[in-house]
Amino acid sequence: MAKFNVNINGKQREIEVDPTTPMLWVLRDHLKLVGTKYGCGVAQCGACTVHLGDNAVRSCQLPISAVGDKEITTIEGLSEHGDHPVQKAWIEEDVYQCGYCQAGQIMNATAFLKSNPNPTEGEIEAAMHGNICRCGTYTRIKKAIQSAANSKIA
Amino acid sequence: MTKIKTQYNRRSFLKVSTAAGGGMLLGFSWLASCSPTPEQIRKMPDTWFDINGFLKIGDNGLVTIMSPNPEIGQNVKTAMPMIIAEELDIDWNEVLVEQAPLNTDIFTRQLAGGSQSIRQGWQSLRMAGATARHMLVMAAAKVWQVPHNEITTALGTLYHKASDKSMGYGEVAGAASKLTVPEEVVLKEPKDFNIIGSSRLNVDGPDIIQGKPLFGLDIQEEGMLTAMIVHPPAFGMKYKAANTKEILSMPGIRDAFPINIYPEGAQKQWSDGGGIAELVAIVGETTWQCMQAKKALKVEWEQVSTLESSSDHEEALTKLLNTPSKVAARKDGNVNKAFANANKVIERTYSAPFLAHNTMEPMNFFANITAEKAILKGPIQTPEFLEKTIESVLDMPIEHIDIQMTRMGGGFGRRLYGHFGVEAAVISKKMQAPIKLVYSREDDMTQGTYRPAYKVRYKAGLDAEGKLIAWHVIGAGTNDDLVFENRFPAGAVDNYLAEKHRLESNITTGAWRAPRSNFIAGAEQSFIDEVAELAGKDPIDFRLELFDRAINDPVGDPKTNDYDPKRFAGVLQLAREKSGWSSNKTNRSLGVSAYYCHNSYVAEIIDLEMDGNMPKINKVWCAVDCGIVINPLSARNQIEGGIIDGIGHATYSALSFENGKPEQQNFDTYQLIRQKQAPKEIETFFVDNGIDPTGLGEPSLPPISGALANALYKATGTRYYRQPFISERQVIG
Numbered sequence: 001m002a003k004f005n006v007n008i009n010g011k012q013r014e015i016e017v018d019p020t021t022p023m024l025w026v027l028r029d030h031l032k033l034v035g036t037k038y039g040c041g042v043a044q045c046g047a048c049t050v051h052l053g054d055n056a057v058r059s060c061q062l063p064i065s066a067v068g069d070k071e072i073t074t075i076e077g078l079s080e081h082g083d084h085p086v087q088k089a090w091i092e093e094d095v096y097q098c099g100y101c102q103a104g105q106i107m108n109a110t111a112f113l114k115s116n117p118n119p120t121e122g123e124i125e126a127a128m129h130g131n132i133c134r135c136g137t138y139t140r141i142k143k144a145i146q147s148a149a150n151s152k153i154a
Numbered sequence: 155m156t157k158i159k160t161q162y163n164r165r166s167f168l169k170v171s172t173a174a175g176g177g178m179l180l181g182f183s184w185l186a187s188c189s190p191t192p193e194q195i196r197k198m199p200d201t202w203f204d205i206n207g208f209l210k211i212g213d214n215g216l217v218t219i220m221s222p223n224p225e226i227g228q229n230v231k232t233a234m235p236m237i238i239a240e241e242l243d244i245d246w247n248e249v250l251v252e253q254a255p256l257n258t259d260i261f262t263r264q265l266a267g268g269s270q271s272i273r274q275g276w277q278s279l280r281m282a283g284a285t286a287r288h289m290l291v292m293a294a295a296k297v298w299q300v301p302h303n304e305i306t307t308a309l310g311t312l313y314h315k316a317s318d319k320s321m322g323y324g325e326v327a328g329a330a331s332k333l334t335v336p337e338e339v340v341l342k343e344p345k346d347f348n349i350i351g352s353s354r355l356n357v358d359g360p361d362i363i364q365g366k367p368l369f370g371l372d373i374q375e376e377g378m379l380t381a382m383i384v385h386p387p388a389f390g391m392k393y394k395a396a397n398t399k400e401i402l403s404m405p406g407i408r409d410a411f412p413i414n415i416y417p418e419g420a421q422k423q424w425s426d427g428g429g430i431a432e433l434v435a436i437v438g439e440t441t442w443q444c445m446q447a448k449k450a451l452k453v454e455w456e457q458v459s460t461l462e463s464s465s466d467h468e469e470a471l472t473k474l475l476n477t478p479s480k481v482a483a484r485k486d487g488n489v490n491k492a493f494a495n496a497n498k499v500i501e502r503t504y505s506a507p508f509l510a511h512n513t514m515e516p517m518n519f520f521a522n523i524t525a526e527k528a529i530l531k532g533p534i535q536t537p538e539f540l541e542k543t544i545e546s547v548l549d550m551p552i553e554h555i556d557i558q559m560t561r562m563g564g565g566f567g568r569r570l571y572g573h574f575g576v577e578a579a580v581i582s583k584k585m586q587a588p589i590k591l592v593y594s595r596e597d598d599m600t601q602g603t604y605r606p607a608y609k610v611r612y613k614a615g616l617d618a619e620g621k622l623i624a625w626h627v628i629g630a631g632t633n634d635d636l637v638f639e640n641r642f643p644a645g646a647v648d649n650y651l652a653e654k655h656r657l658e659s660n661i662t663t664g665a666w667r668a669p670r671s672n673f674i675a676g677a678e679q680s681f682i683d684e685v686a687e688l689a690g691k692d693p694i695d696f697r698l699e700l701f702d703r704a705i706n707d708p709v710g711d712p713k714t715n716d717y718d719p720k721r722f723a724g725v726l727q728l729a730r731e732k733s734g735w736s737s738n739k740t741n742r743s744l745g746v747s748a749y750y751c752h753n754s755y756v757a758e759i760i761d762l763e764m765d766g767n768m769p770k771i772n773k774v775w776c777a778v779d780c781g782i783v784i785n786p787l788s789a790r791n792q793i794e795g796g797i798i799d800g801i802g803h804a805t806y807s808a809l810s811f812e813n814g815k816p817e818q819q820n821f822d823t824y825q826l827i828r829q830k831q832a833p834k835e836i837e838t839f840f841v842d843n844g845i846d847p848t849g850l851g852e853p854s855l856p857p858i859s860g861a862l863a864n865a866l867y868k869a870t871g872t873r874y875y876r877q878p879f880i881s882e883r884q885v886i887g
Contacts, residue, residue, distance in 0.1 A: 001405070018405060018442070025442040029380070034372040035365015037563075038441075039514050040595045044821035047514060075365030082364040090363045094355050094787050097795050098227030099362035100369060100514040100563030125830035132821065134514045134564050135227050136798030137791065138832035 009077025428662025429573025515563020802827025
């Protein structure tokens with residue numbers, strides 16, 4: 001066990017935990033931030049995507065000891081009222097079916113649009129390839145990203 | 155006007171109202187379970203009036219509607235309340251929706267399965283709304299002292315036009331709640347629908363995009379511990395011993411012990427499915443700690459039955475296809491004679507592997523079992539059956555068992571089998587503490603309850619004019635017999651023989667989205683394509699000729715044919731028209747397929763091209779006849795999802811076995827379809843015929859693998875007989 005100070009959604013949080021603990025479980029079990037989802041635990045599905053600084057990372061592969069002073073943003077910290085343009089686009093396109101993977105999809109999409117505000121269809125497909133949606137809402141996910149990009153949000 | 159008997163058990167309505175008055179039974183806790191808008195919070199009523207078990211109305215007109223059925227992503231949580239709201243005649247913006255708990259006194263068939271929630275809920279949901287509306291009208295008639303049949307309603311307001319009076323539902327909700335439930339109610343005519351047939355956003359959307367706790371895995375309760383299980387690594391093996399004591403000193407681990415979830419004499423339900431009785435449970439403070447302990451646990455297993463491999467299944471299924479069945483499932487005419495006289499004969503074999511359901515949210519359940527009460531919460535498609543098993547396993551009266559349903563991170567049939575709920579209960583009882591059972595992805599993928607492995611052989615005979623005169627289908631599956639003997643083309647061919655076999659296997663299987671149909675539809679529709687080609691006919695014309703035969707001169711008793719050939723032909727014609735199939739002069743590679751299941755008709759056409767050795771699917775046109783569509787926006791979503799799901803599994807997914815052990819354990823080896831492999835565009839067309847609604851969650855999946863195989867043939871010149879189409883055995887290109 002060791003003590004860590006991590007910046008989550010703009011707040012410093014002190015957590016005493018085994019240094020190997022992935023941020024996924026720190027968020028879910030210790031901080032009760034359950035918007036970040038467990039899907040595979042081996043960085044294959046993208047359900048646990050959060051932002052480390054400006055980058056989308058798989059929190060199941062990010063031990064707390066590797067976070068350092070970089071800021072972590074989770075779906076709960078993406079916007080105050082769920083009104084980030086990407087979230088709004090998700091609502092407008094009525095993207096989700098079961099909804100389980102969508103926080104990870106949104107976190108991946110927001111980091112991507114920040115680095116590439118005007119992506120081509122192929123670039124969106126490549127950027128979102130690591131996020132599985134078992135219900136098959138891929139066409140709506142792509143549409144929502146295109147519509148958020150067109151609203152010049154990034 | 156349609157006047158119908160309410161069919162309600164009046165006694166149960168009254169009982170419910172009484173119980174609900176105490177605020178216990180229904181447990182309206184909407185503030186915690188959904189996100190009202192600030193506007194809605196401002197408008198919260200001072201008093202709620204229970205009208206019936208399905209809805210309550212606030213003194214200011216706000217309405218809370220219970221969604222009775224489990225939500226697995228099929229969006230019944232929006233659609234079912236829409237049906238109630240329609241008959242209640244209210245403004246959808248004034249509705250709050252809440253997930254109902256299991257309550258068999260009020261609700262019927264609280265089950266997500268067989269694409270039946272809307273079809274089987276249709277009447278009772280409409281009646282729930284209509285009876286409530288009627289009671290409001292009767293209450294207003296008393297207040298205004300006017301005949302009730304002079305009162306009209308619209309958007310939550312009552313009107314007496316003659317005296318120019320009006321008032322909101324909230325003003326008479328209290329009086330209405332005291333009235334007797336009517337024996338008969340008047341339902342709206344479909345032409346008067348305002349809410350049904352209009353697109354409404356998913357009621358859980360705002361919570362989903364903000365990552366609010368909605369799912370079973372998100373449950374956090376005071377004093378709650380986490381539990382994980384270890385199950386045998388191979389089918390055919392059983393628990394013998396484990397070093398449970400040695401892991402107790404690991405950080406956070408509270409206990410580890412073997413469990414038997416079905417003690418002797420326990421009454422199991424069909425829904426216990428492939429639950430493994432003997433497991434090792436590990437209980438700890440956090441998930442990560444349990445995962446570490448799981449790795450350190452050394453279990454000794456003993457072999458109790460055959461350790462089966464995929465090659466064994468392959469061989470055994472092939473053998474069954476070469477074995478005539480003792481009794482034919484259906485026999486018309488004489489196929490042997492017809493094949494002997496046929497001008498051309500063609501025979502093809504199709505196969506598919508086991509599949510895991512792989513819901514994105516792994517299996518999990520919360521349980522808090524005390525001597526007096528059992529509280530269970532989590533993702534379950536069959537809460538009523540889970541309750542029955544719990545009653546027997548815990549030997550506890552059913553009134554003391556409380557089952558609550560969370561939103562589910564996918565179902566696809568997997569959560570019909572609620573053994574994980576029983577596991578959670580048994581572990582909680584032993585620990586005397588609330589626990590949340592969590593499956594790792596590997597546990598989830600290797601536990602069992604799979605889509606069976608299948609093999610089917612078709613043989614067709616054509617006469618000199620290219621007319622189909624003989625059809626023979628023989629199919630087999632692991633723990634499943636695959637063939638639907640009375641489905642198309644039964645009834646359209648003079649000489650028809652359907653046979654089926656079942657291969658017993660200790661690898662547990664269960665319903666996987668559109669059971670049996672999910673494979674046989676694509677096989678059949680691939681074969682028809684090849685038969686049409688042999689006959690020198692357009693594949694759509696060829697099918698339509700068969701439907702003509704089934705319409706005008708059906709073979710056998712038309713009542714035994716499990717489809718309506720007119721509606722079937724209708725979707726095929728609609729898909730043909732919308733895709734521009736007939737004007738197909740370009741180099742497009744189009745493939746067509748059509749299927750009937752879950753009471754609905756679907757025709758699909760795929761347009762693809764090859765990008766290297768991978769298919770790039772440009773567009774899918776889908777025509778659907780599922781009767782009245784409640785919510786077109788989410789109905790299209792279901793159709794799109796079924797298409798992508800079907801393409802993905804037919805193309806990429808497989809679960810194989812070596813000595814009883816699943817060879818794929820996570821998404822690094824088990825392939826699921828991903829973003830760039832999905833179709834670029836899907837366009838869905840619904841037949842508008844005013845027929846009562848039928849299934850929607852499953853029917854778009856089965857035919858798509860046939861359309862894909864047929865389009866791939868156009869693009870590559872190769873026929874695809876073995877799923878997954880892209881694998882070591884068969885590489886595209």
